[in-house]
Amino acid sequence: MQDIQASLSLALRLLAGGDRELWGIVALSLNVSIASAILACALGMPLGALVAVREFPGRRAVIVMLNALLGLPAVVVGLLVYLLLSRAGPLGGLGILFTPTAIVIAQTLLVLPIVAALSRQFVEDAWGEYREQLTSLGVSATHAVPTLLWDLRYSLLTVALAGFGRAASEVGAVMIVGGNIDGVTRVMTTAIALETSKGDLPLALALGAILIVLVIALNAAAYALREWSMKRHG
Amino acid sequence: MASAPRFPLVARGLTVRLGGHVALERIDFTLDGHSRIAVLGANGAGKSVLLRTLHGLIVPTEGEVLWAGSRARPTDQAMVFQRPVMLRRSALANIEYALAVNGVQGKERSRRAREAIDRVGLAALAGRAARVLSGGEQQRLALARAWSLRPRVIFLDEPTASLDPAAAGEIERVIGEIHASGTAIVITTHHLGLARRVADEIVFLHQGRLTEQSPADRFFTVPRSPEAARFLQGELPWTTTSPAS
Amino acid sequence: MDHHIARFVSRFATAWIAAALLASVALASRPAAAQDFITVASTTSTEQSGLFKHLLPEARKALGFDVRVVAVGTGQALDMARRGDADVVFVHDKVAEERFVAEGFGVKRFEVMYNDFVIVGPKSDSAKIEGNDVTAGLKKIAESRSPFASRADKSGTHAAELRYWKAAGIDQPRGDWYRETGSGMGPTLNTAAGMNAYALTDRGTWLSFRNRADLVILVEGDTKLFNQYGVMLVDPAKHAHVKKDLGQKFVDWVISPAGQAAIAAYQIGGRQLFFPNYKAGA
Numbered sequence: 003m004q005d006i007q008a009s010l011s012l013a014l015r016l017l018a019g020g021d022r023e024l025w026g027i028v029a030l031s032l033n034v035s036i037a038s039a040i041l042a043c044a045l046g047m048p049l050g051a052l053v054a055v056r057e058f059p060g061r062r063a064v065i066v067m068l069n070a071l072l073g074l075p076a077v078v079v080g081l082l083v084y085l086l087l088s089r090a091g092p093l094g095g096l097g098i099l100f101t102p103t104a105i106v107i108a109q110t111l112l113v114l115p116i117v118a119a120l121s122r123q124f125v126e127d128a129w130g131e132y133r134e135q136l137t138s139l140g141v142s143a144t145h146a147v148p149t150l151l152w153d154l155r156y157s158l159l160t161v162a163l164a165g166f167g168r169a170a171s172e173v174g175a176v177m178i179v180g181g182n183i184d185g186v187t188r189v190m191t192t193a194i195a196l197e198t199s200k201g202d203l204p205l206a207l208a209l210g211a212i213l214i215v216l217v218i219a220l221n222a223a224a225y226a227l228r229e230w231s232m233k234r235h236g
Numbered sequence: 237m238a239s240a241p242r243f244p245l246v247a248r249g250l251t252v253r254l255g256g257h258v259a260l261e262r263i264d265f266t267l268d269g270h271s272r273i274a275v276l277g278a279n280g281a282g283k284s285v286l287l288r289t290l291h292g293l294i295v296p297t298e299g300e301v302l303w304a305g306s307r308a309r310p311t312d313q314a315m316v317f318q319r320p321v322m323l324r325r326s327a328l329a330n331i332e333y334a335l336a337v338n339g340v341q342g343k344e345r346s347r348r349a350r351e352a353i354d355r356v357g358l359a360a361l362a363g364r365a366a367r368v369l370s371g372g373e374q375q376r377l378a379l380a381r382a383w384s385l386r387p388r389v390i391f392l393d394e395p396t397a398s399l400d401p402a403a404a405g406e407i408e409r410v411i412g413e414i415h416a417s418g419t420a421i422v423i424t425t426h427h428l429g430l431a432r433r434v435a436d437e438i439v440f441l442h443q444g445r446l447t448e449q450s451p452a453d454r455f456f457t458v459p460r461s462p463e464a465a466r467f468l469q470g471e472l473p474w475t476t477t478s479p480a481s
Numbered sequence: 482m483d484h485h486i487a488r489f490v491s492r493f494a495t496a497w498i499a500a501a502l503l504a505s506v507a508l509a510s511r512p513a514a515a516q517d518f519i520t521v522a523s524t525t526s527t528e529q530s531g532l533f534k535h536l537l538p539e540a541r542k543a544l545g546f547d548v549r550v551v552a553v554g555t556g557q558a559l560d561m562a563r564r565g566d567a568d569v570v571f572v573h574d575k576v577a578e579e580r581f582v583a584e585g586f587g588v589k590r591f592e593v594m595y596n597d598f599v600i601v602g603p604k605s606d607s608a609k610i611e612g613n614d615v616t617a618g619l620k621k622i623a624e625s626r627s628p629f630a631s632r633a634d635k636s637g638t639h640a641a642e643l644r645y646w647k648a649a650g651i652d653q654p655r656g657d658w659y660r661e662t663g664s665g666m667g668p669t670l671n672t673a674a675g676m677n678a679y680a681l682t683d684r685g686t687w688l689s690f691r692n693r694a695d696l697v698i699l700v701e702g703d704t705k706l707f708n709q710y711g712v713m714l715v716d717p718a719k720h721a722h723v724k725k726d727l728g729q730k731f732v733d734w735v736i737s738p739a740g741q742a743a744i745a746a747y748q749i750g751g752r753q754l755f756f757p758n759y760k761a762g763a
Contacts, residue, residue, distance in 0.1 A: 027704055031615055087723065088564050088565070088566050089564055089565030089566050089720060090563075090564035090565055090566075091564075094565070095722075097722070098521060100549065100566070104751065179522075181549075181551035182551070183549045183550060183551060184533070184550065184553070186527055186538075186547075186560060188547055196528075196529075196667075198667070198668075198671075199525075199529065199664075199665055199666075199667030199668045200529045200667045200672070200689060200691070201671060201674075201690040201691045201692030201693070202688075202689075202691050202692075203671060203691065204691075205694055
């Protein structure tokens, strides 16, 4: 209890004082997580939608793969990306190991299956509702994808936020491919891990509190958006 | 829209099996460009399946659908469903979407969309979100959407089934105008009054078979088949073993 | 509209993906910028003691480029360097470091500084190890089967710990009382605090560790508890991309009087943690 109290007052002091290091960490976290979420959505939503509406050879295999990737342990993804980006690995020449780019890559790989699976579910349900009408109007399954994605924009926004939340909470993979370098690849989660391992619990809790507030705020925004859209569009 | 001949629309030996059940059996009939046909029958008789097959949404198990002798499915035909499906955008935007999908762009597109929404009397609601409109308004919007494409034929599957009499009356009026503008009408309905007022010709289905096809006045006064006679007297039992017609 | 969006998108799908990738990369890479920097593979104990937070700004001022430290266990740091993912190695396991140079991965090993290990344990000290003899202390812990938390992670600290057990006549401790956490110094101390167990730790990590619960220093001052740190440039002959000029500059600075003074200047609560001991010609 004392720890929590101490941490909350520390958090407020750090935030109010505009502590550069703290805000730098927060800014970097937002940067990489938003980038990963955008990338995962850009790739995953059309992918999920296509799998939902089109028959193609190997479709069942793709569905099984996507579902399997959902259960892939994050540290394994981190390890694989590390081996890819290491100088001794195939993409070593790019020199992006231990940079924010590596973090974005790892996080995107983690979020992509989630976004694809959720999008697939939403689009599949919508396609069931829209299929006859769209076919009647002359829209093929493939061309229906952008229409469906736009029509589902409010639901897909919550998917995007779920993806962002997943990206922002990742620790293990980010630690491995980022290296938790002070001022370069230290994000909120890895900073919390570091402070906790140093036994500096108040600081770790302070960072954790900020992270929680952030995630809650985003989800509240998503909820409000859905409520507004229901009123507007029914 | 394309100027190639579309009519007659001929169903030849049309048989459709859905999920192990025979929904349509050896249907033969012809539709010409000025037709106003109502397809009648008990629930489960196969009316909706017939419309969907003619429209090209269902592939027949046997037999074929021919448009002016060709198997190619033309694009200048439209269908209005019992419950209209609208996108999450404004009423006008829904019409513009259909036009855009069919290659109409720019000023021409907005003009035709405006024209269509005016003709069904929904101009005041053009900017409203389509999905918050009432059932009757959405159905009128669906008609406007179909009509804007200037189709040669419009299929309507129970268009007034979920509507109150006032809204149903509006739909009837619009259907009349659509036909007057040169579009063939094929409609399924339970409302015998509507069928009587709207159709020139009646096609009667009983358990997937075409039992009778005759001009409307003759059908309603002197039906030729016993099943049709029973139907008109309201005694026809509801078939329970088939999927929704 | 969407009909055309669909065609547009599918036609330029690759361009869209590339654009999305570039945008994300640009967005995420902003902090990195195009500055010069080297990557130093070091240990968690140096990181967690706060030494680098104090030392690196000094290095930057003196050298004009960034030093990026990736802090992992000694075993992992050396492995990183073997793969070519680091330019300089800064660890504390003389045997492993000398092997590293012998294998051709390191150019030359320089002794930089030392700190010392201590044994911490519950205030009540049921095994009665308090004093300045590490060998005797460990023997008593093993005989009384008192709980002991070990890092067991191939780190320099872990290697030292095993050497001390061997000196006490125990080849590899085994039993319920010997808890292998497989983690860094901080987490291991957390575990020890939680279980009221003994543990071997470097003084630096201990001084900045805030979650002590009932633990205190029980054994210190034994010269055997010396913990020597070494620095090496990764050999560019093995990995051509190693930043050998900048890396060499950093190594030179760390063993220079200025660097050594910076190391000595680092204190926690008035206590110096690391003692520079570079001797030219060593």
